[in-house]
Amino acid sequence: MQTTNLDQLLFHLTLCKGIGATSRIRMLSSLIDDPHLTAHDLAKCAQLNSTNKKLFLDSFAAIRIEESLDEYQNKQIKWVSILDKSYPEYLKHIYNPPALLFYQGNLTLLTGNLLAIVGSRLNSTYGEEALALLLPELITNNIITVSGLAKGIDQKAHKKTIELGGRTIAVIGTGLDQFYPFENEKLQRDIAKNHLLISEYPLGTKPLKQHFPMRNRIIAGLSLGTLVIEAKYRSGSLITANLALQEGREVFAVPGNITNPYSEGTNDLILHGAKSVLTAEHILEELNR
Structure with missing residues (x-):
């Protein structure tokens, strides 16, 4: 190298x-x-x-x-540093950017229109239905999805994007040789081979709790906006959304039943200024301004 x-x-x-x-x-x-x-x-x-x-x-x-x-x-793991021309421009300007990113896959995906999609690890069928409604039109309009390869909405956003023939970027909180959760090993290998897998952590780094808020800043920092599908009142998804707000990015949220705990976080985001999303067009009209 x-x-x-x-x-x-x-x-x-x-x-x-x-x-x-x-x-x-x-x-x-x-x-x-x-x-x-x-x-x-x-x-x-x-x-x-x-x-x-x-x-x-x-x-x-x-x-x-x-x-x-x-x-x-x-191990076919490359890296891009903040000094390189191919380092993502949006990420360069966040607070506390990673000096170096390890990656596998197609780095040119970083130059596309990136939308972060995050949500609850224990999602409801409503969250899956919302993804199924929104993603096809987003993919048709060349939106590249970004998420954290966690259980629940993250995993489903990656999988659904791939099923629809779209492109996806996974940002993980471990070394690229680790699989967390282990059930995502096949999906992670697919993304590393055919899409883009990113981490700021070197090989062998285990899934420590403090790594995931740091991962979230990269997810938000790479993207033009962040879409929250479902989230409890206190959740990692809301951390990602708040990081996006701090960086002046768009934040979108799918409204939900006010009695459903998985919609407490998204409804609260809307109450405090996030854009309520009922169709994919509500996202595209903001990103295409």
Whole structure:
């Protein structure tokens, strides 16, 4: 795999422990000014505390970069950094963007009209009916769906898009070699081969709880808008919707029965300014402005 020195340094940093997205961007900014900074210099630039500094320095020294490059190449996992022209423009401008994204599949999908579709992990038949109503026209109008490959609405949005002959992007909160939930392994492999699979986490990263809100910011950040199909009052889907609002993106919500707990979140979004969606045209007329 051919890389520039700065890209290779960023790849190296992404494999390190003790730093997150914000620290990585700080380090990258410093490296742009001076590519010869040492690991100790970078730890200082990122203002790491003593615990994270030790984790970072130990892991930085332990990584055998050529072996790691070969491993990713052998597993056909590529990456795009925030320095690359092919890095998604919308994502570049969010708060706390990922410095590097690992991917498998067709990276050019990122240049299309992307719509995030999220919802409850325990959806009702109403959620599935709403997807079945809205997706065909969206796909016909070349909308590319983006979701998180979770149980429920996420999984069904990916599957339905593929069934309709559309294109889909899955953003996951683990390494690309992990399958979570395990039941989505076949779907994940299909997306990695024929669509686009993305993660900011290196190989071997397990599905830790804190990874999923971070994943949600990428889902919202990639997309022109976010459609919430079903959501309880407190849910990850509402986190994604609120992140989209913070970035000035469109937020759409499917209204539901006021006695159904799976519609509490979507109805509340509408109450606070999200666009109520009854047909696909309600989404398309906003995205095509």
